[in-house]
Amino acid sequence: MSIAPGILIAAPRSGSGKTTIVLGLQRALARRGLHVRGMKCGPDYIDPAFHTAATGAPSFNLDSFAMSAPLLDALASEAAGDAELVIAEGSMGLFDGIRQETGRTGASADIAALFGWPVILVLDVSGHAQSAAAVALGCARFDPRIEVAGVVLNKVASERHRRQVEDGMARIGLPVLGALMRNGDLTLPERHLGLVQAGETIELDRHLERLADAAEAALDVDRLITLARPTRIRSAGGARPLPPPGQRIALASDQAFSFVYPHVLLGWRAAGAEIVTFSPLADELPPPDCDVCWLPGGYPELHAGRIAGAERFLHGLRRFAEVRPVHGECGGYMVLGRSLEDGEGQKHPMADLLPVETSYAKRRMHLGYRVAHIIEDGVTGAAGQRLVGHEFHYACVTQSDMSREAAFATITDAEGNDLGTAGHRRGQVTGSFFHAIAQG
CATH class of the missing domain: 3.40.50.880 (Class I glutamine amidotransferase (GATase) domain)
Structure with a gap:
């Protein structure tokens, strides 16, 4: 069985626009004819349903604290073995998790390290310019297990603002893979515990198409694809999923x-x-x-x-x-x-x-x-x-x-x-x- 390559799209903090970027990229690639699979880091019930709507294929959670290594491998293998590309989405900040041994913190970085997926960092650059590069550099150097392969800029105020941010990224050698201007129309609605559920969102398919159009216009999609790396599966068997409560x-x-x-x-x-x-x-x-x-x-x-x-x-x-x-x-x-x-x-x-x-x-x-x-x-x-x-x-x-x-x-x-x-x-x-x- 061939194992598809993958990337992990993450951010330094929550609210940076990860989900917008992920859904736009997933739908853009799916409508190009690629068989794309989504994955979600951490215990999130809502985002996998949006991934499924964007790609037409199931999306699973990957949790380095709650799941054993064999179970993580089994889920990643199921997805990567039935796809051409895996686009995983981080949760919270890239390194945010619990105080546990390295690799078992529940942080998105654990998943990137486990499967060898390069990290694409989504940066909300509203409120700063060249200083965004310092944030990106800190993320790139904080954990030697992972590779930050590039950044996507979000909430860019103007072309001048974009050039200033790109100037900072050039100084640290991180490629800018695209930039999205401030646009409230691209944001998924929120309520109650967070994002609305995929089944509740009115005209979800049209919204996903708008996100895909924005991704094609603002991101270097072809280069993003080339940055993906083969999904590394280490264990064979031994997974312990929850047994069914009945027949x-x-x-x-x-x-x-x-x-x-x-x-x-x-x-x-x-x-x-x-x-x-x-x-x-x-x-x-x-x-x-x-x-x-x-x-x-x-x-x-x-x-x-x-x-x-x-x-x-x-x-x-x-x-x-x-x-x-x-x-x-x-x-x-x-x-x-x-x-x-x-x-x-x-x-x-x-x-x-x-x-x-x-x-x-x-x-x-x-x-x-x-x-x-x-x-x-x-x-x-x-x-x-x-x-x-x-x-x-x-x-x-x-x-x-x-x-x-x-x-x-x-x-x-x-x-x-x-x-x-x-x-x-x-x-x-x-x-x-x-x-x-x-x-x-």
Whole structure:
């Protein structure tokens, strides 16, 4: 099997325009007829869906903390073995991660180093000119494991501004591979937790075409292609993806329930499981011929009234839970609780399958990796099973049964600090705020 070359598009900080550049480049190359695959560094549910829309092919997450080296290799091999070019997107700043051993920090630089992908640095140059070169030089020298092969300038104010920035880059010997002028029309809309989901964006295909037009006009696309390097795969076998929770899985899937890591679904299907989707927002019940129901995360707080009024769904979910397992992650966990308070402070009754009440009105950000050990046997593993995942939400628990007997798992953060217990279980129903990425 031939392994496609790849590049990693990253930035010194969040908000520099990585996603705009990545999507424009992916779509531009796809419409040239290249088979392009996207990859996303870190625990992000939203960007891979945009990559898929831009390229027409699945995009997976790569996470150097949560995933083992064999799993990382398996996912990169699956993508690079079925493509002509891999365009990976970094998360946050290039070196931003947790305090862990080198190569296991969750930073985008770990992924570039692991697979031998050169880094293309996206620089937001608004507010400085030649000084941008100092930022780029620092990124190029900070980590000897990686190669910064060039820069793309974003939010350039004028041609004079561009020449000034390019003057600084010439002094440090980094090629400028293109420059985009300030243009609010190229920015994807944001709301709630961040970017809107790919399925929510009106006229997404037209927007991707505009991004591709901008990339073709502003970037040296041909040179970018030549900078890609073969994807380096070191391990063969031994990957440990999350095992399927059942043979036939009823998966909630709509605008309220959409945060599922693509690699998790890939692993379930590869293990022989069948995934049957249904829509709670359409008042559909979990198919009764399935042997487990999975409610993923998403934005149920934006649709709490509709969910509370979906009597057929809620009744069917309760009936399903009487005889078969049900698990909820983050938003799914909130729906399994007694009630959900929306952003306006209105409380909506939920499934009442777990002893917890949650609120989005009382917002506080919860963010970070979680290492969990399951307390009792269930669909996510046997008692003591170690899961590595991630938590990102603003909702808070307002009332719950906090006893260990009702908890789903014990958890720590990425540095091993004890965070107590997480989630709840009642009979065959379980749930928690963290999204599982891989087994430990």
